[in-house]
Amino acid sequence: MREALSHPVYRKLLAAQVLSVFGSGLTTVALGLLAFELAGANAGAVLGIALALKMVAYVGLAPLATALAANLPRRPFLITLDLCRAALVLLLPFVTEIWQIYVLVFAFQAFSAAFTPTFQATIPDILTDERQYTQALSLSRLSYDLESLLSPMLAGLLLSLMSFHWLFAGTALGFLCSAALVRSVHLPQPRGGAVAAPFRKRLTRGAWIYLATPRLRGMLALYLAVAAGSAMVIVNTVVRVKDTLALGDAAVALHFAAYGLGSMVVALTLPRLLEKIAARQAMLAGGVMLALLMALAALGPSLNAGLLLWSALGAAAALVQTPSGLILRRSCAEPDRPAVFAAQFALSHACWLLAYPAAGLLGAALGLDATFAIMAAVAALSTAAARHLWPALDPEEIEHEHLAFAHEHAEGDADHHPAGTGPHHTHAPLRHKHRYVIDDHHPHWQHSA
Structure with missing residues (x-):
């Protein structure tokens, strides 16, 4: 570090x-x-x-x-x-x-x-x-x-x-x-059009860029898997330890410590890992681990096995969460970063907003073993969706073609309209290759032309 x-x-x-x-x-x-x-x-x-x-x-x-x-x-x-x-x-x-x-x-x-x-x-x-x-x-x-x-x-x-x-x-x-x-x-x-744009456009811009970018849609699906796993840990650890295992407060603290320790190990080792494998591989591996580990938790493990599972759950969640900033930075222009980070913040917490009550209500109604099995299925389906939404071939630079089009930028957006032109201007047909992100010039995702 x-x-x-x-x-x-x-x-x-x-x-x-x-x-x-x-x-x-x-x-x-x-x-x-x-x-x-x-x-x-x-x-x-x-x-x-x-x-x-x-x-x-x-x-x-x-x-x-x-x-x-x-x-x-x-x-x-x-x-x-x-x-x-x-x-x-x-x-x-x-x-x-x-x-x-x-x-x-x-x-x-x-x-x-x-x-x-x-x-x-x-x-x-x-x-x-x-x-x-x-x-x-x-x-x-x-x-x-x-x-x-x-x-x-x-x-x-x-x-x-x-x-x-x-x-x-x-x-x-x-x-x-x-x-x-x-x-x-x-x-x-922040610079450029994201700052100069009208309020309504600024309000929806982050979600528009986020949901129009395949890798970010895949990452959001993985966050649903993380929410399913972490909600079970946060909401139901005390129930598992004090009700199912009939142990005291110290065992509750041990489970939470094990979860945090697993996450810390990944946080310490991930920078070197990401020099060898792509972030997509690490994050999908985290999603698969979450599904498998919750399926094992549905078998009602003993105290020691449970501590190992909780540590592995923390590691799996960190495999998904820690690289997310890299994916966000790669997926938007610099002026749009605040809006896209805010969209990630809101959309990822929407996953927890669903997962917290589901973990609590299902746990009370069906028992922990059945709830772990259901949440394992949620994590598995979310990870499968992420693998589909986030293509394995995902280059930063994409060769693509623009048809002729005219549009308007907000006043003060000097980053987008050429020198000597006003905010309203026309682009000639163009074929080129560069780091591809969703913005006013690239409103839809394109694969290599």
């Missing part, structure tokens, strides 16, 4: 991400305790609704926020979002009604829905070398895995010294430090 970490701007942004992620982890623990304080035995239902609100905010608001912010300077925008999240977290210790939790959680996640894709789209503008960017994706995956392992331990240590209400203060401090780190660096600003 040394090459990515040698970049001073990226180092500060990674530190900002780590602080933000660990702050969110502390909030998760504190929110559970707050829900129990207000709702008692119904705390699980409260947290379930809060989790659903989080997904609704992510799915519905990420493209909207990205479209609204297209003309805003990135650095002040990200700083403002961090400050808003810190302020909202500081309000949580003072809530007295359950509905107040829902309002604050939705508002907090709305700001996160604006922050995360904007932040993610900034990294490839800073690390333009693909090797460094691959390392950055692995470091990002590691930060999330370390949070899942260390945040509960850090929260436990702090709770031995203070009330859980102070965890919210720790979260706010993390966001304030993140804002300070973002303020200390210069961030590149």
Whole structure:
């Protein structure tokens, strides 16, 4: 990871991400305790609704926020979002009604829905070398895995010294430090037509590019497989351990640690792996593994076998998720990155919005073994769909032919119309070869002509 970490701007942004992620982890623990304080035995239902609100905010608001912010300077925008999240977290210790939790959680996640894709789209503008960017994706995956392992331990240590209400203060401090780190660096600003385009076009542009690109449609299908597997882990681990195996809280923590450890191993080794095999191969292998591993989980494994399965599930999910930024960067022009990253953020979380309630409701109605079998089938079908949607022959550069056509770009889009012409201009027939992405000049996907 040394090459990515040698970049001073990226180092500060990674530190900002780590602080933000660990702050969110502390909030998760504190929110559970707050829900129990207000709702008692119904705390699980409260947290379930809060989790659903989080997904609704992510799915519905990420493209909207990205479209609204297209003309805003990135650095002040990200700083403002961090400050808003810190302020909202500081309000949580003072809530007295359950509905107040829902309002604050939705508002907090709305700001996160604006922050995360904007932040993610900034990294490839800073690390333009693909090797460094691959390392950055692995470091990002590691930060999330370390949070899942260390945040509960850090929260436990702090709770031995203070009330859980102070965890919210720790979260706010993390966001304030993140804002300070973002303020200390210069961030590149998106250019061209994606910024100058009308709001309605900016709102739908990311989804249009995403769904018109075969490899991205295939990647979305793989994310449904990941959602099926990770939803079973997140929703039903506690049921498997405490009900099926009749074990205690320590065994629950061991299962989650095993899942995170498997993901971390892949994050550490994937940069070198991707030098030898294509990202498509690695991601499809992850989808196949998810289906097979959940089929094995349907057999009701023992504690030790279950820990091995959970570790392998974490590795399989990371095989799909970690290279996704590479595929996104490859599949859009630089000015369109924020919109496409926002589309990925919204569409992938839509998969979790389906998978979370399915895992919980099916598990309660049919039992865990049957639910694992159903989710294994979902992962298998999703992976098969991905293999079909994402062609094995998928070159970056495609030779293709343009017929004569006239169109108009937004004012200020100097990237697309030639010097000496206005936004409205005509293109002569043309046959050429270049890196092919969906944009105003290439509204439909073409294979090599």
